[in-house]
Amino acid sequence: MKAELNKDPDLKALFHRGEHLIWITGAALSLSLLMITGLILLVISRGMGFFWPSPLTQVTGADGKDIAGVVMSSEKFRKQGADGKMVSGERSNIKVGNRDLYGLDFRWVEHEGLTNWCTPKDAIQIERWEYGDFIGFIKSFNQSDAPVAEGTVAWERFKKELPIALKLHRKIAEMERDEIGAINNDIRAAELKIKKIQFAEKDAVKRDSQVAQLQAQIAKDKVEFEEVRVKVAKLAESARTNSITMLSSDGREKTILMDQIVRAYQPNSMSFLQKAGHYIEKLTEFITDEPREANTEGGIWPAIFGTVMMTLILSALVAPLGVVAAFYLREYAKQGPIVRAVRIAINNLAGVPSIVFGVFGLGFFIYTIGGTLDSIFYPERLPTPTFGTGGILWASFTLALLTVPVVIVATEESIAAVPRGMREGSLALGASKFQTVCRIIFPAAVPGMLTGLILAMARGAGEVAPLMITGVVKLAPALPVDATAPFVHLERKFMHLGFHIYDVGFQSPNIEAAKPMVYTTTLLLLIVVVLLNVAAIQLRDKIRKKYQTGAFA
């Protein structure tokens, strides 16, 4: 290289001046930027695609049996050949579905020996309430176990019947949830009341009469419960009359009741528009429905709701506290070593690991404060804790503590940016200190506070570790807001997008089946967090520009 350098004085000079090292530093930056764009692109490409109907591929295996399914991915791999040497081959991960027939719904298939690759037009993918998808071909449509239509006719008939079956399914689910749920709630409330009376009422006669009254009510409820149950059972019976018989790719028959089916489609014969329709339908289901099948199917509505609600409670807590603290530090406290130390402490708090806040939340909010609340207000429910266990309120408190430094720092910055002339002008015109703070400084500092608040919200929405120990669960039985009095249940456990990713991705027994849900949830969370941050950045830039050109500067 040296000789070459000598031949090229220009290059030598460049090396001497260190220009090549600048390129290396530039490469580090490029790599960093590529990493973040790569991550976002990866999540987008994975997260967007799963709901688009993929073609069903059929192939004949080396054993003569057909395999039909969706090719999820293909890769080259290396394996030990027959002679002990490493040879490379190709394999694909195929979603074959039919978990109830095959046991596993994903299969790695080596390409060697496979023949007859094709995409049969009449292959059907059926989404079911249980056991995941069924992939195969329709044989017949049955009424009360007797086939009434076969082949394409059966498919047409099936398409006509499916909406009816779905309607029935929804009706049954609604009855179970609303009517039976309401009666159950009544019974539980009455039972708790009895316990409370036995706990608190000292007068034996009064106690017994009240208890008897409540017990009568419970008995009445139980009768009603039985009536509804019979009604539901009758509906369920009628939902089970129709069924279809399917053929799996390896020739096995499977009869599926109509009320087990969510939707069915022939991806290989769908037009682009049909596919788009399917995509939108799935996306809507994803956002508005509840999860099914251990969170690997259905939607994530409860997680979205939980995240948003927690973020809102968190903002309501963190905004006033953070702003007051910032005003105290900037406008009221005497500047000196103490305030400087406090500022260091607050900056420090922003760097304290989030899990430490979680531990504090668990020990202080849940066990200390929650436990005390329980023993004062809900002694009849003990030992089942009400506030003495994780819940959305305590999780929000914990995250508020975690994010309050963000708001304090951002607000302080924006207060500091308000030009001194404005304050002095206000004071000179006779305004009191509070009037100045209220009418001059506060309005000027609002965008800065908003920036801090948005950043806090984004942090809160993306944080998981402290939530894991203060009230997030993988599957919440009920939303924190519902139609039962008192409508807002802050003591309830809740679901969260971030925790959903962790739980479905790492605790799920069937990770392959869960992947679409995880990637799509990740995409959603990333969109929310990135949008919040972009908003905060935009807002901040605006303020900076405003004060850079301000007349008071």
Add this chain to the structure above:
Amino acid sequence: MSSQAATWESTAEKKTVVPKKAAASVKLVDKAADLVIRAGGLLIIGAVFAIMFFLIKECVPLFMPAKSEIVFTKPWPGLTGEQKPLFVGIDNNQAVAYALDAGSKSLILANAYTWQPILQVPIPALAASEITASYRVPYEDEFFAGTQDGKVLAAKMPVETTYGADNAPSYLADVLERFFVQVGQDPVRLVHGRVRESNVYVAAVLESASGQSVFSVIAPDGEEPVVEPVQGQWDGVIRQVLMDDEGSKLLVLTDKGTIYHYFLDNDRTKPFAVYEAKEGRRPTAIEWVIGDASMLVGFSDGSLEHWLQVRKKSTDVMRAYVKSYDFDSLKGAVTAIVPSSHTRGFVAASDGGSVHVGFTTSERTLLKLQAPAPVEALVYGAKNTAVLAYDKNKNATIWTVENPHPETTFKTLFSKVWYEGFDQPEFAWQSSSGSDSFEAKYSLTPLIVGTVKGAFYGLLFAVPMAIFAALYTSQFMHWKNRAIVKPTVEIMAACPSVVVGFLAGLWLAPLLESVTVSVLLMVFVIPTVVLALFMCWSRVPQYYRDKVPHGMELVILVPAVIVGFMISNALGPVVEDIFFQANFKQWVFNVFGEQMEQRNCIVIGLAMGFAVIPIIFTISEDALTNVPRHFVSGSLALGASRWQTATRVILPTASPGIFSAVMIGFGRAVGETMIVLMATGNTPIMSMSPFNGMRTLSANIAVEIPEAPVGSTHYRVLFLAAVVLFMMTFAVNTAAEIVRQRLREKYQAV
């Protein structure tokens, strides 16, 4: 900024600005607001310190010394016989004390608080014969008794206390016979045994005129007991036999001080002598610690030792007993040792009247109590909060013991501990298992090592990347590009760690497994590609080069890095074939002797690096940009190139800022939870090897704290882990913050 605020403060304090005519209400509101804001501000600041205070408060009990109080010394009410009771005990609720009275052949129960007699429960099986030996299993309501005519009784004696409407206790006690079996014709002199699930294992020593004989009585799962003799030549009169809870190990202690050890499953005739009698000092009492894997040995001079079974060579048939620890000596010869029912704790007593409470794992002698007379029988309450000693003067003394966390000392938390089943002292974290007799291992050291390891590999990747990137951005980049780069990096910082962790664990880790070599190659290939490109670029005619001005190199560099990626990817398998025998994993195993795990430090380094790069970048970039402009101008004017200016002028000036950036990055990496939780195997190991994973303090807390019962040692140790984490980050962040403030002042000065 602070000087500005200070001036504003001083103007406000003069108060001349508020005119006298201002309405009273305005003044009032002003005062009220002043009060509210001050209170609110102080509240928030108080909360910051309350966190630290609360966390520490929860850990303090771990280090509190044990406390004890004597309740009373009284004769046992209702004990009829002239002889001492055969055994004494306290029930599981520590409400009822009982003694087996040899005279009336019945259990005599007394209220453990008031010492009022409660009940007398006769044992019908023993009515016909004289009781000559007995033993109470310390952790079940089980006991054994031997009779004059050579029979052994195994029985359960559940004691139940129920509280009536007016809180008056009522008692139910019963003796349920398990078996009553003829062992021999001679009187039974010693008996010892264990009950596990419903398997009963008993050892009995019978004595006749011709000598002594030892028998094992084993009744598996409620079946008929099988009596078998155990042979051997013992050097003296047998003082104690110990049977373990699997019916396989049998220990025999003679009055000469020799301890014989049998493996009943292998050889019932020839024992190992695990301790040879010596002149002077000899063992006088032995007992298993719960779990029956280690034992306590008390000596004639009052010393007390803990012996572990250790495999010295891997070929050893028998694990030899090795003394692991000396506890504080008692006064006089040790007469009784009783293990705790659910921990590694114990009580020992001597004929000098000493009663010591100790704990084996933490090697602590917790309490030194003194009984009024030589102790003959001893009980450790089931909750480990009471000790009862029965002395030669026929008095029972009860002490309360308050010591909820005997298992923790600084040594057990941070240094090596010799646990049962280990061949030497080790660091270990293993907090819980299904079994009751499990020895909890609470060493935080492997977790701290794991935490530092994760942070180290993260920083190894992040620090050069972030500092180079910051240097480029602040010194060489066109300002137009900066407007894109900085927000992009901020977005990177905002990326939730659960997303990074998920991708690292589910996408990157499996992917890396097949392309490890390619990724390692990138370290060399990407710079090479960039340099090669640079050389080509320098040959491009000046005219075209000028089209890409200084600071716009990124346009060329981004594709160059992508090309580097692709080249490494293609080269990977080739290099693997040539240098690593076509199998990198196997090669690592052959060369380093370590299994390469899927979730290793390369994954962690990349993922953690991703999370930390933006922080280090932002702070370093700030520090570099804030270096006063005239430094740069001066340097350039003197003829330095822009690289020379950057590295010899700017970088040294800003180095404190960059140092604090790295510190803050370290703090962030140390506290990161979700990434390590998802991208490592979470095994607590003491190794800095890049080929395996780790378990960090934060991930450990996240996984274990939901299951830890409130107030338990486990719970408090996890709080301690949080405090350690807090302290680590607090120290690092404070140092960084102070350095930064100093730097800011310095910049202002020049």
